[in-house]
Amino acid sequence: MAATLPTFYTYPLAFNPAKAKLALEECNIKYVEKKIDILSGQSLEPWYIKLNPSGWAPTLVVGENILCESAEIVKWADSQSPLGGDKVDRDFIDEWVGKVDAWNGNLFAAAFGGAAGVLKFSAEHKIKVAQAQAKKNPDLAEVYQKKIESIKTTIDEPTDKAKAEANKSQLVTLLDEAESRLASSSFLAGEEYSIADVIFTPCLQRIPQVKLDKELIEPRANIKKYWASLKKRPSYKKVFGVQDSPISAVGIALPALAKVCTRSTLRTELDHESASQNGKIISAVILNNLP
Numbered sequence: 001m002a003a004t005l006p007t008f009y010t011y012p013l014a015f016n017p018a019k020a021k022l023a024l025e026e027c028n029i030k031y032v033e034k035k036i037d038i039l040s041g042q043s044l045e046p047w048y049i050k051l052n053p054s055g056w057a058p059t060l061v062v063g064e065n066i067l068c069e070s071a072e073i074v075k076w077a078d079s080q081s082p083l084g085g086d087k088v089d090r091d092f093i094d095e096w097v098g099k100v101d102a103w104n105g106n107l108f109a110a111a112f113g114g115a116a117g118v119l120k121f122s123a124e125h126k127i128k129v130a131q132a133q134a135k136k137n138p139d140l141a142e143v144y145q146k147k148i149e150s151i152k153t154t155i156d157e158p159t160d161k162a163k164a165e166a167n168k169s170q171l172v173t174l175l176d177e178a179e180s181r182l183a184s185s186s187f188l189a190g191e192e193y194s195i196a197d198v199i200f201t202p203c204l205q206r207i208p209q210v211k212l213d214k215e216l217i218e219p220r221a222n223i224k225k226y227w228a229s230l231k232k233r234p235s236y237k238k239v240f241g242v243q244d245s246p247i248s249a250v251g252i253a254l255p256a257l258a259k260v261c262t263r264s265t266l267r268t269e270l271d272h273e274s275a276s277q278n279g280k281i282i283s284a285v286i287l288n289n290l291p
Contacts, residue, residue, distance in 0.1 A: 006031045009051070009059040011038045015105040017058040018202040018239050020073035024060075025235040026198055027081040031060075039122070041129035044147065046137050055130070055147045071101040074195050084192035093189050096196045103170050105206045107157055111164035112210040123155045174203065175216060175223060182222035186229075193233075201230050205240055 008024065008031045010017040024031055036043050036057050043055045052059040052068045060067040060076070067073045074097065127148050134144035157163055178200065181188055188196040204227050207213050217224055230236060 004063070007061040008033050009036045009048070009057055009061075010034075011036060011057050014038060014057055015109070015202055015206065016056070016070040018205070019070040019101075019199050020058040020060065020077075022201055022235055022239045023074040023077040023195060023198045025238055026083060026193070026195075026233075027077040029077050029080060041126055044126065044129050044133055044144075046133065046140060049133075049140055049143055049147075053143050053146070054150070069101075071097055071199070074199055078195045083198070084187075084189060084194035087192045088187075088189035088194040088196070090189075093194055093196045096188065097199050100174060100199045100203060103174060103203060104167055105203060106154075107163065107167050108171060109206055109210055110154075110158035111167060112212060120155055123151050126151050171203065171207075172216070174200075175220060178226075179220045179222050182226050187226075197230065201236070202240075204230065 006029065008021065010021055010033060012035065021033075023029075036048060036059075038057055042048070043052075043057060048059075049055055051061065051066055054068060058068075058070055058073060060073045062076070067076055130144045130148045130151070134141045134148075137144075178188060185191055187193050188200060204217070204223070207216050217227060
């Protein structure tokens, strides 16, 4: 009997799932992909909470093993088909993966993407969904309560200037280290592409999304050249093609927003904006809420 393929739960517009999917693609792992709609609250349904108590994505189910963290999935994929083999600096990779995964790309997008109001609206919606699910599923009430507390902590973070600047400084430190390493090699861990590059790609992709590429990428010549090369990889388009296309992103997000938009304040905001601006609002929701 043929082995069952791993099942990968993801959301095409989210930050952390992109790390995991890029690793799966680059390591040529065959898998079954299933979209879990984080925006509308589908990830808070009991069947998914039992898989991933955090109620986020990604989740990778491999037989009886369940991996719920993007860095875990990246490392697992690399263990199946090591990128770069023995031609890359494995000690650096281990350290780098931890450093990059510790950076909060969602806080960065929320703080510098300018949609704190929409963030709050969406977070409040998710809290209500979690509260309703806790009542329907008392056996999972404790898990849902932890999720509610987690959501609450994200509401005010984007408007905390100290946290926002600390987050940006953390990214600048990563960029400076990468710039230095790329001065003597084509990729971060050597002359071969590795998971060090995999996990860093979504971080770089976040920067132009919030219009900070002129400040953070352009002045760094090595990263600028490196970033251009990363975008040419076949895996990049497969993972980020939807995110980089406003039309495609809107097409995915609109059905979820139709479920979420029950308050007249957001309806009014959407009604009074142009189609282009609607796309910006939707993108803001995505950037500011999805891990």
